[in-house]
Amino acid sequence: MSVPRAVRRGRPELYSDYAADMALLNTPAKRAWSAAILVAAVALPLLLDRDLLGLATQVVVYALAGIGLNLIAGYAGQLSLGHAFFMGLGAYTAALLGGTGGATVRGYELDLLVWLPLAGVVPALFGWVVAPLAARVKGLYLAILTLGLLFVGEHVFKEASWLTGGSGLGRAPAEAVVLGFDLYEARVLLGREIPAEGVFYLFCLILLVVLGVLARNLARSRTGRAFAAVRDRDIAAEVMGVPLVRTKRLAFTLSSFYAGVAGALLTVLLGYTTPERWNLLLSIDFLAVVLIGGVATVTGPIAGAAFVVLMPRFIETFAGSLPFIAGTVGAPGILNVFQLQRMLFGVMIVVFLVLEPRGLFGIWIRVRNYFRAWPFSY
């Protein structure tokens, strides 16, 4: 049922059916903003230099992992500290299948079309297997259980030197080559030279859009409503006929899939990885992405990822003009840049939880509502 143009004029939010109300881009403003942001994101490789493009790629990869964590922690309400472990699992699956072997490590040099899907599927399968065990506990117990998984996983990574290169040594990642086309190589596009980071950035961006839309669609479907029911009151959800274990299992599996893909891409971006990388601090980074961005949203983690990845660079750039900050480790000053970065990171988590639990997404909602109701402030 479409509304006649004459009726709809001046009333952009008039819906006459449920589908239009639930549509992804249900207002003209959303359509315009989404298009503008997408165009800007695609144009970035033409505008930025290599160094900043690397950061932009990291934002995209962090957003991907953040969306994955938000599926389980935000939508389904199962606080997981094991996200870094699933990322590591994906990274090493990719490195094993797509990487080059060496004296200690194995590698099969397969195509990206093989290793990237499997980098998601292997952690997803692992998540699918352990989820029924994890579904037995909830809340903080689950957080502690996944913390245990993280530590045991780190131990396994350190020991499996044929896979990871061993503790402190590490290995090179998979080669990002699709059917002979290297995604990590400078190209010429529209008469402009695009650096290798730019090409890889565009590839990651496509993945982010596809997987982001997928997550958003999932969230507004029957499955997403089941997740929310389990989060809000699991017993009530079960009484109403939502299968608890199956729902939690699905959330775990999907979240691990996203984590694995993001982990594989992150190692390609960083170029090298040690088993120690997939630790508690990395998990906390992604919790921050979700909390600062906005719990149970898809756009939130993208904003959160930009915040978490870009804030250290921002501080680094401006720290030189602050008198009490030492530029390098060991130089005099109250704090060095690294300490200031981490400390502000912790402060931000606290500040957002205390002052704006809905995160950057919530701030955006407030700003939007202010202008929507303007000139009335209420």
Place this chain on the structure above:
Amino acid sequence: MDLLLPGLLRGVGIGSLYALLAVSFVIIYRATTVVNFAQPALMILGSYFTALFAVQLGLPFPLAVLLAMAALAVVGAVTERVAMRPLVGQPVFSAAMVTVGVFIVLTMVANRLIGPGIIVVGDPWGIEFLRVGSLTVFQSDVARTVLGLGAVGAVGLFLKRSRVGLAMRATSLDQETALAQGVDVGRMFSLAWAISAALAGLAGMLVGTGSGGLEATAALIALKALPVIILGGIDSIEGAVVAGLLVGVAEALTRVYQPLYAPWLGANFDVVVPYVILMATLMVRPYGLFGTPEVERV
């Protein structure tokens, strides 16, 4: 036998340390139903303050330890007031995440204070040992056992016998009822954090004994208390003590026997043994040995 007894003694030493840390988690959990992930940072600050008072300022060691505990109590109470109090009534998830934020901030403070090197807490025990028959007993293990379990006992007695302890127990049972009886619930939260941080500070000193020194990264040892509180029951002090000793002994015995009998598990497997115990406990008996099962309504 040559391996078993030293292993057991070592285990009791570490186990007492774990028990102490676990009790510091339990006290905050009982007061506010939050697992305080900032505890590792509080512990390492305890090591730092002990080193500061005992080594740099040259105070007598017992006095230095007491001063460090007092300093930590202040840090704990301030943290509670600034970061945790605004979250009363909010979901536990938020409060737990705030403690993660606090963990990062305090870890960086400790990093800054300790620097890239190592600190020594200036304990009088060092690597001294006693000989009992043919057995070698490290003094640091004795100190850990006596001081760790002693402090836990003192706190237990305080909670059981004193008027304030009664008020704290009332608060943990039902905050509103406690409020109605004239208990200042907010002050009980502060007190719980102060006691807990002081215990963590003592644990920080005990971690530093009997070794060549501590790095700032040693803070993560405190996370071993999480398997302990799960095994013992997250709201039980007795459970924390029993489980602390069990986990400590299990870890120490693994260190002795695993390289002999199961070398395929890899080097340093003993470090992850507590986490294996943790996962097994959650599978079999989620509320631990002495914990209270949660009763939920729809």
